[in-house]
Amino acid sequence: MPGHETDASATGTPAGPAPVPGDALVVVDVQHDFVSGALAVPHGDDVIAPLNRAVEAFRQRGLPVIASRDWHPPDHCSFAAQRGPWPAHCVAGSPGAEFAGGLRLPPGTVVVSKATHPGEEAYSAFAGTSLDEVLRARGISRLFVGGLATDYCVINTVRDALARGFAVTVLSDAVRPVDVHPGDGARAEDEMRRTGVRFTTTASVVGTPPDRQH
Numbered sequence: 001m002p003g004h005e006t007d008a009s010a011t012g013t014p015a016g017p018a019p020v021p022g023d024a025l026v027v028v029d030v031q032h033d034f035v036s037g038a039l040a041v042p043h044g045d046d047v048i049a050p051l052n053r054a055v056e057a058f059r060q061r062g063l064p065v066i067a068s069r070d071w072h073p074p075d076h077c078s079f080a081a082q083r084g085p086w087p088a089h090c091v092a093g094s095p096g097a098e099f100a101g102g103l104r105l106p107p108g109t110v111v112v113s114k115a116t117h118p119g120e121e122a123y124s125a126f127a128g129t130s131l132d133e134v135l136r137a138r139g140i141s142r143l144f145v146g147g148l149a150t151d152y153c154v155i156n157t158v159r160d161a162l163a164r165g166f167a168v169t170v171l172s173d174a175v176r177p178v179d180v181h182p183g184d185g186a187r188a189e190d191e192m193r194r195t196g197v198r199f200t201t202t203a204s205v206v207g208t209p210p211d212r213q214h
Helices: 004-010 044-060 131-137 150-163 184-194 202-206
Strands: 023-028 065-070 110-114 142-148 167-176 198-200
Touching: 023 044, 023 150, 044 065, 044 142, 044 167, 044 202, 065 131, 065 150, 110 131, 142 150, 150 167, 150 184, 167 184, 167 202, 184 198
Parallel strands: 023 065, 023 142, 065 110, 142 167, 167 198
Antiparallel strands: none
């Protein structure tokens, strides 16, 4: 009924599709350069707190947590010096490529490195990686997705997940867009909804943290 999810999350009880066996959390590219560095997403740091709550919920349930990252060579084709569209960012082994400070990834997190070859771009966590095989080996059928940025690596990861037959839930409070063109983020969300992606808040999935309950 209307308002049910809001009422339940306010009491700290998950109202959305709580994680169960067969689910995995995919944290997309929450790296220093995308949060506060060379290619910072506006308000990108806002995704860290809700993602930490989601990570902890998956950890407690013994469910997989996957963290993707750009892991570029210094001469990557996406960089402006190579006539690409972006400033140099997330160069493999550099401070900018590290996961953002404050993001609490547990031991056993599966790290997926993408866009590792100079001449190949990879916005999706599936592109040129073993993510599909990792998920299938663990019997995963549904992905919860959050991270950066909505209109680039998040939407491309979601597209590839859907194409491979995974169900997808996007954590709406744990994504932020670049919005190179105003409205890009909203258009990306609209596309994902049209293709069957569910959007919900972290609180609706894992409950509201105690200090925010009323």
